[in-house]
Amino acid sequence: MPSSTPEHAANLPDLVTPAPAGAAAQSSRWLAVFSLLGLVLLCLAWELWLAPLRPGGSWLVLKALPLCIPLAGLLKHRMYTYRWLSLLVWLYFIEGVVRAWGDAPPSRWCALAEIALCLLLFAACVMHIRGRQRAVAPAPAAAP
Template sequence: MPASTPETAANLPDLVTPAAAGAAAQYSRWLAVAALLGLILLCLAWELWLAPLRPGGSWLVLKALPLCLPLAGLLKHRMYTYRWLSLLVWLYFVEGVVRAWGDAAPSRWCALAEVALCLLLFAACVLHIRGRQRAVAPASKPVAAAS
């Protein structure tokens, strides 16, 4: 594989680190990591201790496993991870809304916390993606089409 030149790296949004993209991208990165960790911990605590469906925990604790996959990508600045995580988080949002509507009080509060964390994670992912794309936009100039 040939060595990456500065021109090549500037044209690929995945290679622009949050440090090069600015303070907003760094802030949104840490916000996304914090929201994802909070969502993982909430899923574990919810199904094991706070409001399990059965005493001793339930199999719904396994819903935290898919959330562990994107954590490495967020920590390694992978733009693709932010993109697909912003779609994955809507599954957890829907689960939170459904369970907030239909579950009893202890589980309802956990579901509302899940909804809030999902919205925070989505907003952080979108802000991070936009910040990194803006950092690339001035470097790549569109070529005028020949008529």
């Protein structure tokens, strides 16, 4: 069983590191939250009203469900959520690229919006992760 010493706590940034207080950390957090919400709303609107594959909507609307899971982690400043969301978002990016290349214009426009939101979400996650890592990194030792 691991001990609860300060050395051990330094290896657990999600549980120990306080939420970042800087303006850049807050802006990257809110950028991630709003781009994730935008991606969820776009997926719902795309498959239900804007350009569904069938009249009345399609089962592809279920692709919005995995995007709802990380929202709580983003709001709780969980570093792990930012990390795995930055990987998950590439699946939606790939879908957007494929559908932008092959679909007709109403769906193509939604695909281009999906690509933009995915890139925005990825950039926000990376900015937040880097900012948090810099905040907990030890200061370099001075040269003698």
